[in-house]
Amino acid sequence: MERRTIGAGALATGAVGLGCMPMSWGYSGSRQRGDESLRAVHRALDLGCTLLDTADMYGPFTNELLVGRVLKERRAEAFVSTKVGLLVGEQHIVANGRPGYVRRACDASLRRLQTDVIDLYQLHRADPEVPVEETWGAMADLVQAGKVRALGLCAVGARGARRSGGRLYDGTIRQLRRVQQVFPVSAVEAELSVWSPEALDTLLPWCAARGVGFLAAMPLGNGFLTGTLTPGEGFEPDDMRARHPRFTAEMMAANQPIIAGLRRVAARHGDAVTAAQVALSWVLSQGPHVIPIPGAKRERWVTENAGATEIRLTPEDLAEVAGLPGARGSWD
Ligand SMILES: NC(=O)c1ccc[n+]([C@@H]2O[C@H](COP(=O)([O-])OP(=O)(O)OC[C@H]3O[C@@H](n4cnc5c(N)ncnc54)[C@H](OP(=O)(O)O)[C@@H]3O)[C@@H](O)[C@H]2O)c1
Numbered sequence: 001m002e003r004r005t006i007g008a009g010a011l012a013t014g015a016v017g018l019g020c021m022p023m024s025w026g027y028s029g030s031r032q033r034g035d036e037s038l039r040a041v042h043r044a045l046d047l048g049c050t051l052l053d054t055a056d057m058y059g060p061f062t063n064e065l066l067v068g069r070v071l072k073e074r075r076a077e078a079f080v081s082t083k084v085g086l087l088v089g090e091q092h093i094v095a096n097g098r099p100g101y102v103r104r105a106c107d108a109s110l111r112r113l114q115t116d117v118i119d120l121y122q123l124h125r126a127d128p129e130v131p132v133e134e135t136w137g138a139m140a141d142l143v144q145a146g147k148v149r150a151l152g153l154c155a156v157g158a159r160g161a162r163r164s165g166g167r168l169y170d171g172t173i174r175q176l177r178r179v180q181q182v183f184p185v186s187a188v189e190a191e192l193s194v195w196s197p198e199a200l201d202t203l204l205p206w207c208a209a210r211g212v213g214f215l216a217a218m219p220l221g222n223g224f225l226t227g228t229l230t231p232g233e234g235f236e237p238d239d240m241r242a243r244h245p246r247f248t249a250e251m252m253a254a255n256q257p258i259i260a261g262l263r264r265v266a267a268r269h270g271d272a273v274t275a276a277q278v279a280l281s282w283v284l285s286q287g288p289h290v291i292p293i294p295g296a297k298r299e300r301w302v303t304e305n306a307g308a309t310e311i312r313l314t315p316e317d318l319a320e321v322a323g324l325p326g327a328r329g330s331w332d
Contacts, residue, residue: 001048002309004291006213007150007186011119013079015284015309017051018044018302019217019295024063027223028236033297034066041070043299045077047306053189053215053293055083055124056109057093064112072114081120081187081215082109083154085127085135097127097135106142120187122152123179132175133182140183151183152215155190155203169203176206187213189293192286194279195221195246195258195327200286208287219283219292221327224252226276227259244329251329261324265317273311276301280308282321 002015021027023037041052052070054063064082071078084105087094096105110116121139126132142148155172169190176185188207192199196218207214220226222241231252234242241247246255262275269278276294283292294305313321 001306003048004213004288006120006289006291008184008211011079011150011186011213013051013291014048014306015291016049016280016306017053017079017081017215017291017293018049019293020052020054020063020067021058022295023058023066023297025058025060026240027295027297028239036299037066037297038069040297040299040302041067042074043302044306045070045074047303049302049306050077051079051081051215051291051293053081053217054113055086055122056105056112057083057086057088057124060088061112064109068112068114075115079119080113080115081122081152081189082113082118083122083124084109084139085124095125095127095129097123097130097132099134099138099141102135102138103142106147110147117146118148120150120152121148122154122187122189124154125156126175132178136179136182143183150186151179152187152189152213153179153185154217155188155199168198169201172203173206180210185210185212187215189215189217191218192216192283192290192292193219193221194225194262194282194321194324195255204286204290208289212289214287214290216283216286216290216292218295220276220279220294222247224255225259225262225279226274227263228276231256245331246327246329248329254328258324258327261320265313265320268314268317269311274304276304277308277311278313278317278321280305281311281313282318284308285313285318 003012004015005012054067190199232249262278266273266278280292296302
């Protein structure tokens with residue numbers, strides 16, 4: 001598989017990574033597919049999808065434990081990205097950016113991941129009670145201690161930004177400027193997909209200008225852009241799409257022209273090419289510093305998603321995707 005590098009330290013990973021979250025968190029059936037998930041992670045490494053993206057919050061903790069079972073056997077083949085800063089409370093998810101907590105959380109992640117170093121340690125969310133420089137300073141100390149190779153920052157997505165009344169990613173860029181004063185940012189993780197292209201306006205160029213890698217989260221639109229979901233099929237209460245405004249039956253039906261467009265482009269590249277592969281290829285074409293991390297807990301999807309690196313979208317394809325209608329259904 002094509003390799004891409006992120007950050008000034010030129011850390012190399014496969015061009016397509018693997019988002020491990022759906023194996024333990026956020027999607028219905030997450031907890032029932034342990035063995036299948038393990039096979040999916042192994043398959044990803046077999047295919048050169050070396051970047052495994054997890055977080056202590058996913059599960060909580062069980063996602064790191066699962067990834068750790070693979071790392072125990074194949075550490076040298078993987079690039080592991082995990083996150084700190086969000087805790088699952090009884091009622092809500094809360095931020096904790098206190099330096100002492102960050103140090104303890106890192107040691108706990110290392111134990112669960114069965115490794116002595118994390119390749120990319122990301123701040124999941126800044127704690128409003130703690131200056132972000134303090135949290136980032138504690139994370140930088142972990143690099144000095146050899147427990148972490150590089151630091152990353154996760155952006156607050158559409159829901160959080162709209163709630164706080166800001167323009168999408170303005171707040172993230174302000175945070176990035178502040179933490180860069182303390183220690184270099186190697187990667188930013190934020191949503192980027194055909195139906196959520198907002199990062200292209202300011203965040204992606206900010207990263208490109210500074211050699212900062214961009215991990216594209218939710219590159220398949222939480223599964224919608226694969227065209228395998230049926231409007232009105234419904235989601236279990238533990239599936240985050242049950243509360244997502246784009247996943248009502250009405251909005252899923254209204255957004256079908258986006259799938260139709262992806263399929264038209266796919267057809268130009270061969271009978272076996274899928275809408276999911278075109279969606280990922282579009283993300284890959286946004287810059288050499290961009291690494292999509294599609295979430296998948298099935299080997300079949302991992303194999304299909306890795307195949308996106310073999311598709312080269314033409315200017316005509318990119319123009320067709322750019323001309324697709326904007327997604328209906330927002331958090332406003
Ligand atoms: N930093 C953050 O705040 C943040 C937020 C959200 C996500 N993330 C990261 O980004 C990663 C990706 O996001 P995501 O997993 O939420 O969304 P996604 O990658 O857009 O979509 C994942 C969904 O697509 C399905 N899928 C994957 N490949 C498919 C294919 N080829 N054909 C049909 N269906 C396919 C998966 O199904 P199965 O589950 O059945 O395999 C899963 O339901 C996460 O795993 C996580 O690591 C980060």
